[in-house]
Amino acid sequence: MADILIYCEHHEGAFRKASLETVRKGADIAGELGGAAVAVVIGAGVAGLAAKTGEYGAAKAIAVESDTLKDFTVSGHGQAMAEVAKKIQPAAIFMPATSQGRDLSAALGALLEAGCAGDCTEVSVQDGKLTVKRPVYAGKTYVTVQFNSAPAIVSLRPNVFPTGEPEAGKTAQVENMDVAVTPRETVKEVVATGGGKKELTEADAVVSGGRGMKNPENYKILEELAGLLDAAVGASRAAVDAGWRPHSDQVGQTGKTVSPKLYIACGISGAIQHLAGMRTSKCIVAINKDKEAPIFQLADYGIVGDLFEVVPSLTEELKKVL
Numbered sequence: 001m002a003d004i005l006i007y008c009e010h011h012e013g014a015f016r017k018a019s020l021e022t023v024r025k026g027a028d029i030a031g032e033l034g035g036a037a038v039a040v041v042i043g044a045g046v047a048g049l050a051a052k053t054g055e056y057g058a059a060k061a062i063a064v065e066s067d068t069l070k071d072f073t074v075s076g077h078g079q080a081m082a083e084v085a086k087k088i089q090p091a092a093i094f095m096p097a098t099s100q101g102r103d104l105s106a107a108l109g110a111l112l113e114a115g116c117a118g119d120c121t122e123v124s125v126q127d128g129k130l131t132v133k134r135p136v137y138a139g140k141t142y143v144t145v146q147f148n149s150a151p152a153i154v155s156l157r158p159n160v161f162p163t164g165e166p167e168a169g170k171t172a173q174v175e176n177m178d179v180a181v182t183p184r185e186t187v188k189e190v191v192a193t194g195g196g197k198k199e200l201t202e203a204d205a206v207v208s209g210g211r212g213m214k215n216p217e218n219y220k221i222l223e224e225l226a227g228l229l230d231a232a233v234g235a236s237r238a239a240v241d242a243g244w245r246p247h248s249d250q251v252g253q254t255g256k257t258v259s260p261k262l263y264i265a266c267g268i269s270g271a272i273q274h275l276a277g278m279r280t281s282k283c284i285v286a287i288n289k290d291k292e293a294p295i296f297q298l299a300d301y302g303i304v305g306d307l308f309e310v311v312p313s314l315t316e317e318l319k320k321v322l
């Protein structure tokens with residue numbers, strides 16, 4: 001009853017970084033509650049992968065292996081997680097607040113009639129109770145939540161919790177579990193977009209451009225800077241709505257939530273809906289020609305200037321030192 005189940009999202013035979021962050025945090029919290037971290041890996045041929053969660057603190061891993069569950073579907077993986085939860089009776093179920101994790105947490109909440117807290121930025125045990133902090137009102141306010149029933153369903157914002165160093169060679173004890181599921185949808189085709197681009201939500205650095213970029217061709221100056229910093233390139237909704245960047249690049253309330261070590265906002269005014277997607281970045285640099293732009297209120301470093309001069313200069317200087 002004090003165990004923490006952790007749903008581990010994976011892609012092409014490897015865990016998403018956010019899954020490993022969630023395993024590590026789950027292991028810490030399970031330790032405080034006097035239980036164990038139990039990773040759950042769902043898919044076809046995943047037992048070997050499941051064992052690796054031990055490197056991040058999972059004592060045990062449950063492999064739910066099934067061709068039916070090869071691709072993520074909300075009902076399929078939701079039912080599978082619910083069945084595992086009924087057998088294990090955990091105190092809580094953690095998952096990364098990725099697109100899949102957000103869908104899954106809501107479905108699980110409904111299936112288990114459980115309390116949910118999404119996109120948490122702090123997770124702790126206070127007075128013996130699981131306690132989480134999560135943003136509301138587009139990140140303007142944070143609420144602290146405790147749960148009145150078990151299991152508590154908690155999704156963790158990617159890039160907020162450290163993975164820590166993997167304990168090489170340490171494996172979780174793997175149990176294969178059969179569950180009866182009747183998914184209500186089937187994935188017929190997966191078409192990759194993004195052409196191998198760095199995933200925004202997992203990047204340690206993000207360089208974003210807004211309406212101030214003026215046209216799609218100008219993003220090449222951001223791409224060059226991003227290349228030097230091993231960063232992903234993001235965009236404001238204004239840039240996406242203009243058709244300059246794909247929606248998968250959008251940061252904000254109706255786009256992706258990022259929390260990198262470094263976020264560089266270029267020609268972005270700092271509307272509340274944009275801030276909702278990046279305000280937990282550890283270091284925010286804003287480049288804007290308007291010194292009154294709201295982004296400067298949040299920025300750690302602000303450069304008032306024309307981005308078409310500032311960004312190339314920054315790139316040239318970085319080339320000298322990187």
Ligand SMILES: Cc1cc2nc3c(=O)[nH]c(=O)nc-3n(C[C@H](O)[C@H](O)[C@H](O)COP(=O)(O)OP(=O)(O)OC[C@H]3O[C@@H](n4cnc5c(N)ncnc54)[C@H](O)[C@@H]3O)c2cc1C
Pocket residue numbers: 209210211212213235236237238239250251252253254255256266267268269270271272273274277287288289290293305306307308
């Ligand atoms: C329900 C809802 C959901 C939304 N969701 C999102 C979301 O997910 N993400 C999001 O981003 N927005 C979202 N928005 C839109 C949001 O309100 C803003 O309209 C949008 O973020 C503005 O984008 P921007 O900062 O690029 O453009 P603008 O607000 O037009 O700002 C452009 C900035 O570029 C600067 N600039 C111009 N030229 C230069 C130059 N040469 N050098 C330097 N600076 C320059 C200007 O000074 C200005 O500050 C949402 C809105 C609503 C109503």
